[in-house]
Amino acid sequence: MAEYVPPPTAGLPLHLSDLWPWGDDDLAGALAHWLRVPAVQLECSGTAALMVALAALKQLAPARTEVVIPAYTCPLVALAVAQSGLRPRLCDLRPDRLDMDPGQLAALCSERTLALLPTHLCGRVADVGAALACARAVGAYVIEDAAQALGARMHGEPVGWQGDIGFYSLAVGKGLSTYEGGVLLARDPALREALRAAGRAARHASRYWEWRRSLELLGYALLYRPRGLGRAYGRPLRAALARGDWVQAAGDDFGDHIPRHPLGAWRRRVGVRALHRLGRFQARLADQAHERLAQLAAIPGLEVLGDIVPGTRGVWPVLLLRLPSAAARDALLRAHWGAGLGLSLPFVHALPDYGRYDHVLAGARGEEVPRARDWAARLVAVSNSLWLDEERFVRLLRILEQAALDRRAA
Numbered sequence: 489m490a491e492y493v494p495p496p497t498a499g500l501p502l503h504l505s506d507l508w509p510w511g512d513d514d515l516a517g518a519l520a521h522w523l524r525v526p527a528v529q530l531e532c533s534g535t536a537a538l539m540v541a542l543a544a545l546k547q548l549a550p551a552r553t554e555v556v557i558p559a560y561t562c563p564l565v566a567l568a569v570a571q572s573g574l575r576p577r578l579c580d581l582r583p584d585r586l587d588m589d590p591g592q593l594a595a596l597c598s599e600r601t602l603a604l605l606p607t608h609l610c611g612r613v614a615d616v617g618a619a620l621a622c623a624r625a626v627g628a629y630v631i632e633d634a635a636q637a638l639g640a641r642m643h644g645e646p647v648g649w650q651g652d653i654g655f656y657s658l659a660v661g662k663g664l665s666t667y668e669g670g671v672l673l674a675r676d677p678a679l680r681e682a683l684r685a686a687g688r689a690a691r692h693a694s695r696y697w698e699w700r701r702s703l704e705l706l707g708y709a710l711l712y713r714p715r716g717l718g719r720a721y722g723r724p725l726r727a728a729l730a731r732g733d734w735v736q737a738a739g740d741d742f743g744d745h746i747p748r749h750p751l752g753a754w755r756r757r758v759g760v761r762a763l764h765r766l767g768r769f770q771a772r773l774a775d776q777a778h779e780r781l782a783q784l785a786a787i788p789g790l791e792v793l794g795d796i797v798p799g800t801r802g803v804w805p806v807l808l809l810r811l812p813s814a815a816a817r818d819a820l821l822r823a824h825w826g827a828g829l830g831l832s833l834p835f836v837h838a839l840p841d842y843g844r845y846d847h848v849l850a851g852a853r854g855e856e857v858p859r860a861r862d863w864a865a866r867l868v869a870v871s872n873s874l875w876l877d878e879e880r881f882v883r884l885l886r887i888l889e890q891a892a893l894d895r896r897a898a
């Protein structure tokens with residue numbers, strides 16, 4: 489019998505009926521309606537969406553060459569900035585939450601800054617107001633990186649709507665997935681027009697990529713269930729862990745090539761049909777998250793991360809925990825990552841510590857980011873998949889109780 493492996497994040501499972509080849513393909517319209525905004529723009533990935541946003545802003549402010557990003561974020565963000573001909577500047581994080589540190593943010597912003605990227609990491613809602621204040625002081629733009637936060641809201645509006653531009657990812661394991669996909673939104677109609685023009689200029693129809701992504705989406709629909717994930721996710725994960733390759737185990741091993749093509753009609757149709765279930769699915773995830781976070785918060789020494797910014801309601805692909813020390817976190821992962829208990833890492837390192845991305849970090853490589861390093865060393869994610877059943881979760885609670893007692897090098 490196939491092994492039972494819950495996914496590392498709680499993506500919306502596809503139904504076979506989602507795969508029907510005909511029907512409504514207006515995913516942009518359906519998403520705009522679901523988000524309650526006038527319009528959104530589709531791209532072939534979150535990274536491509538970010539590159540379109542940067543191209544549009546470069547047109548508006550060609551003299552500005554720098555983009556301030558969190559020092560602990562998806563390496564694709566740094567790749568997108570560099571491939572847009574811009575210089576990433578790494579901002580350290582706050583010690584108490586995953587937001588960029590406002591003091592550092594102010595120090596990094598100048599007349600050279602094109603944009604700042606407050607990031608709603610793992611569905612937790614970032615402090616966009618602080619980023620907006622810094623950006624406005626120097627005439628820069630704010631792009632909300634909401635790649636992991638489709639469905640999160642702030643003061644009744646979707647995240648991504650408070651800044652100048654926002655983007656979501658529709659990649660594998662995200663709330664809604666077209667295997668790869670990206671969504672752009674902007675409140676200002678003139679900026680929306682600039683995004684449309686930049687998107688049109690960047691996209692090139694590619695049969696290869698659309699066939700490939702369509703087959704990948706089909707495989708995802710068939711295998712994204714606990715018995716399928718043993719083969720598709722569990723085995724490669726354990727092989728990477730056996731080699732000691734945490735970067736590959738966490739899926740942080742990105743190549744330089746970023747495809748730029750339209751999101752095909754069949755994948756849009758699949759997205760439209762699945763979107764009907766997303767709201768109810770996310771409500772169930774929120775219920776499970778709140779119940780489980782309360783149990784996790786009762787463990788002495790373990791810190792759970794919730795939404796701190798008033799008036800926000802995040803989404804819950806994972807539950808984020810901070811361990812008392814790097815040694816405790818690493819021992820936990822060495823013993824239990826890959827054991828089907830839903831443990832994973834959002835990202836393995838602070839950006840300067842991968843090595844493999846040094847070519848895109850350029851001048852930012854040497855920047856001092858001690859708090860981002862500390863977050864990278866002590867953070868762990870627990871899948872909030874509904875397939876991480878009660879029996880497994882209770883086993884995990886016992887393991888975490890022991891891990892939080894581990895005070896080595898605390």
Ligand SMILES: Cc1ncc(COP(=O)(O)O)c(C=O)c1O
Nearest residue numbers: 533534535562564635657658659
């Ligand atoms: C914070 C963040 N930004 C950007 C991206 C890029 O999105 P995509 O994978 O859709 O290209 C990701 C991907 O997971 C992400 O986690």
